[in-house]
Every structure is written in structure tokens, then in C-alpha cells.
Amino acid sequence: MRMSENVEWSAHCCVTLAWLGDDPVPVGVLARFFDLPRAYLNKSLQAMVRHGLMRSVSGPRGGFRLALPPGRITLMDIVTAHEGREEAFRCTEIRQRGEGIDPSLPEFRTPCAISAAMRKAELAWRRDLATQTVADLIAAAPPAAAERARERYRLLRG
Amino acid sequence: MRMSENVEWSAHCCVTLAWLGDDPVPVGVLARFFDLPRAYLNKSLQAMVRHGLMRSVSGPRGGFRLALPPGRITLMDIVTAHEGREEAFRCTEIRQRGEGIDPSLPEFRTPCAISAAMRKAELAWRRDLATQTVADLIAAAPPAAAERARERYRLLRG
DNA sequence: GCCGGTATACTCGGATATATTATGTCCGAGTATATGTGG
DNA sequence: CCACATATACTCGGACATAATATATCCGAGTATACCGGC
Numbered sequence: 356m357r358m359s360e361n362v363e364w365s366a367h368c369c370v371t372l373a374w375l376g377d378d379p380v381p382v383g384v385l386a387r388f389f390d391l392p393r394a395y396l397n398k399s400l401q402a403m404v405r406h407g408l409m410r411s412v413s414g415p416r417g418g419f420r421l422a423l424p425p426g427r428i429t430l431m432d433i434v435t436a437h438e439g440r441e442e443a444f445r446c447t448e449i450r451q452r453g454e455g456i457d458p459s460l461p462e463f464r465t466p467c468a469i470s471a472a473m474r475k476a477e478l479a480w481r482r483d484l485a486t487q488t489v490a491d492l493i494a495a496a497p498p499a500a501a502e503r504a505r506e507r508y509r510l511l512r513g
Numbered sequence: 514m515r516m517s518e519n520v521e522w523s524a525h526c527c528v529t530l531a532w533l534g535d536d537p538v539p540v541g542v543l544a545r546f547f548d549l550p551r552a553y554l555n556k557s558l559q560a561m562v563r564h565g566l567m568r569s570v571s572g573p574r575g576g577f578r579l580a581l582p583p584g585r586i587t588l589m590d591i592v593t594a595h596e597g598r599e600e601a602f603r604c605t606e607i608r609q610r611g612e613g614i615d616p617s618l619p620e621f622r623t624p625c626a627i628s629a630a631m632r633k634a635e636l637a638w639r640r641d642l643a644t645q646t647v648a649d650l651i652a653a654a655p656p657a658a659a660e661r662a663r664e665r666y667r668l669l670r671g
Numbered sequence: 672g673c674c675g676g677t678a679t680a681c682t683c684g685g686a687t688a689t690a691t692t693a694t695g696t697c698c699g700a701g702t703a704t705a706t707g708t709g710g
Numbered sequence: 711c712c713a714c715a716t717a718t719a720c721t722c723g724g725a726c727a728t729a730a731t732a733t734a735t736c737c738g739a740g741t742a743t744a745c746c747g748g749c
Contacts, residue, residue: 356592357692358514358601359732366627367607381682389607395734401684414741417682430630434514443516443601449525449547455665468653469524472588472645480638487630495626507613515731517693539721553695559723572702575721 361399361437364391368400369408369433369489370496373425374504379411379418384511388504399437406436425493431484442477446470519557519595522549526558527566527591527647528654531583532662537569537576542669546662557595564594583651589642600635604628 368385382400386393400419403409410422421428446467451458493501526543540558544551558577561567568580579586604625609616651659 356514356516356596356601357599357603357732360603360605361732362602363605363607363627370627379682383682387612390610390612391607392734394736397683398685398734404683411683412741413682413684413739415679415681415743417741419683430627430634438514441515443514444520445515445518447518447521449521449549452548453665454545454548455668462655462658468650469521469528469588471653472650473642476588476638476641476645479641480634483634483637484631487634492626492630495629497620500620507611510613515693519693537721541721550695552697555722556695556724562722569722570702571700571720571722573704573718573720575702577722 356443358434359437361402362434364389364396364399365403365433365437366430366489366492368396368403368419369421369425369428370492371504372409372419372421373489373493374501375508377420379416379420380508381418384508385419387511388507402436403433406432408432408436421489425489428489429485430487431481434484442474444470444473444477446473514601516592517595519560520592522547522554522557523561523591523595524588524647524650526554526561526577527579527583527586528650529662530567530577530579531647531651532659533666535578537574537578538666539576542666543577545669546665560594561591564590566590566594579647583647586647587643588645589639592642600632602628602631602635604631 367389371385371388372380382397383393385391385400386396400409400411404411404419404422407422408428409419411417411419446469448463448467450456450467451460451463525547529543529546530538540555541551543549543558544554558567558569562569562577562580565580566586567577569575569577604627606621606625608614608625609618609621
């Protein structure tokens with residue numbers, strides 16, 4: 356069970372975009388910021404656009420920018436954008452698929468205890484993710500980081 | 514991010530083994546219990562043996578049985594047996610891998626805020642999983658389920 | 672000098688390959704039972 | 711009748727295929743800018 360590294364990339368890009376202001380930032384710059392494959396990062400950020408977390412602008416002076424203020428983008432949003440809404444654990448109801456079992460038994464109307472337990476744990480995870488926003492990540496970063504990001508941006512953009 | 518279905522299989526097998534008693538149960542019976550591919554389920558349960566959650570016995574009258582009382586096997590144990598100890602989110606420290614950055618900056622001694630936030634959420638998930646045991650799953654099942662399992666066992670074993 | 676049209680360079684977007692992982696299959700090693708044989 | 715050796719059938723265990731997914735790449739569609747010619 357491994358989360359796509361696109362989540363890590365997108366989270367860092369969100370923080371960086373917040374630091375750099377509202378102007379669109381090309382994906383090439385972000386890729387050099389973190390030494391990532393440019394085309395794949397582009398594709399990765401498309402998922403963020405599709406889920407309404409970023410806005411993209413084509414053409415010269417184009418790029419990506421945040422679609423919402425940092426305080427309104429949660430880690431849950433970023434994870435969902437890449438991993439989808441489905442849970443990691445997926446109950447396939449094998450309990451009623453075996454040999455010599457009757458799937459119409461009334462007890463199978465209520466959800467499987469294993470599924471419920473897994474769901475409960477995963478809900479705890481999701482709830483925690485939903486409490487953390489990009490603004491919190493910015494607040495946790497060193498104070499000089501924002502200015503350094505803008506400095507690097509000027510250098511990379513040229 | 515998708516959990517291996519082996520986790521679901523193993524969890525159901527744990528409950529069933531607890532219901533059937535201490536005698537080893539062949540994997541062929543468990544496979545027919547849930548209509549699963551026998552050889553693959555066998556391989557799956559090997560991971561449970563390696564992690565000390567089940568014991569296996571070779572030869573006639575052999576099979577799998579629980580290595581611990583149901584109250585001492587948690588869902589966390591089962592998940593870890595199949596998914597390993599590593600976290601789903603893995604920080605690759607891209608923050609210090611970019612162009613024009615100095616990896617020896619003192620701020621990079623402290624962990625990445627994104628990594629910390631993800632770890633915190635995942636810890637909530639793990640803590641919740643660790644509180645749920647196989648005994649709890651048994652308690653949540655319908656009272657008649659245990660007897661029905663034994664009945665099916667007699668039929669399948671022949 | 673000013674305006675409009677055109678070419679251009681730069682961006683994102685999605686269709687297309689490759690690598691990695693999860694899923695599924697197969698056959699061999701080992702062991703308890705059953706069987707047959709000799710005492 | 712009993713003990714022992716042997717054959718047998720059944721189990722797990724890990725090496726070997728296949729399918730699904732994540733990662734990576736490539737080229738086309740679209741747009742703001744710069745340039746150039748005409749007014």
C-alpha cells in the first residue's frame with residue numbers, strides 16, 4: 356500500500372505557489388525547483404486542476420496557480436485529487452461468496468464487521484488529514500523559506 | 514493507494530480459524546469457504562506465518578491455525594504482515610533536491626512539515642487499527658455464525 | 672506615429688510507452704497415515 | 711497378534727508467469743506576445 360508520489364509533489368507545489376503569489380508559475384519552473392520530471396509533474400498537476408485545487412493558464416506567461424486560498428486547501432483534498440475517493444481497504448464481501456453459504460441470509464444486510472473496522476480506522480486518517488491545510492504547512496516552515504523561494508524563482512525564471 | 518486484498522482474506526481467515534478451533538485447517542478448505550484461488554491464498558497465509566500470527570503444519574491433517582489467541586491479534590498486525598511497516602506516504606525530501614538549493618541548510622535537519630503532517634494522520638490510522646482485535650470481530654459477528662462455520666467445515670472436509 | 676494582422680514562442684493537455692507491483696499458477700519438499708510383511 | 715519398514719496421499723513452501731497499476735515521455739491544441747507592414 357503505497358501512496359503515489361504525486362501527492363508529495365503536489366503538496367510541495369501548493370506551498371511554493373502560495374509563496375510565489377498569484378501569478379501563474381510554469382511547470383518547468385516547479386520541476387526545476389524540486390528536480391522532478393517536467394512532463395510528468397505537468398500531468399500530475401492536471402489532477403489538481405480537475406479537482407478545483409489549482410487553475411491552469413495556457414500560453415506565454417501561463418502556468419499553474421492555486422484556485423483557493425491556502426487555508427482552504429486541506430491535505431485530504433490533495434490526497435483525494437490523486438488517489439480518488441475510494442478507500443484503501445475494499446470489502447469484496449467474500450463472507451457471502453463461499454461454498455454452501457446462502458447470500459440471502461438477513462445478517463448480510465448489515466455491513467461486514469471487518470469492513471466496518473477498517474472503515475473506522477481509515478476515517479480517523481481522513482479526519483486528521485482534513486484538519487491540516489496548506490496554510491498550516493506554510494506556518495510550520497522556516498520564516499526565511501518564503502523569501503528564498505521568491506529569490507530562486509527570480510533566478511530560475513531569468 | 515489500494516490495500517492488498519490479501520488483508521481482507523487473512524482477516525476473514527483469522528475469524529474462521531478462531532471459530533473452527535485449534536486443529537489445523539487446510540488452505541483448500543478456507544479457499545472453498547470464500548471462493549478464493551487456493552494456491553494464492555496459501556501464499557497469502559504464508560505472510561501471516563512469517564509474522565508469527567499463524568502456525569502452519571505440513572502433511573495430512575495439516576493446515577493453518579492461529580498462533581495467538583484472537584484477543585492478541587490486531588488488525589494492525591494483519592495489515593503489517595501484508596503491507597509491511599513502511600508508511601503509505603514516503604517523503605523523498607524533494608525540498609532539498611532542487612536547483613539552486615543548499616542541502617546543508619540547518620532547517621533541513623528538522624523533518625519536512627508535509628511529511629510530519631502525513632505521518633501524524635497515518636499514525637491516527639495505525640492507532641485505531643491497533644485497538645481492534647480478531648476477538649472484537651468475533652464479538653461483532655452474529656451469534657449463529659460460529660456454529661454455521663463449524664457446520665460448513667464438517668461438510669467441506671467430508 | 673498608430674493600428675491591425677500575422678508569425679512565433681511558450682504554455683498546458685491528453686494519448687502513448689515503459690517499469691514496477693500485485694495477482695495468480697505450478698511443481699517440489701516434507702510428513703502423518705495406511706498398508707503389507709516378517710517375526 | 712504385534713512391530714517395523716515402506717508406499718502413499720496429502721499438506722505447505724517458494725520459484726515461476728501474467729495482469730494491473732504507477733511512472734515517464736511525447737506531440738498536438740491553444741494563447742499572449744513580438745514583430746512587421748500598411749495607413
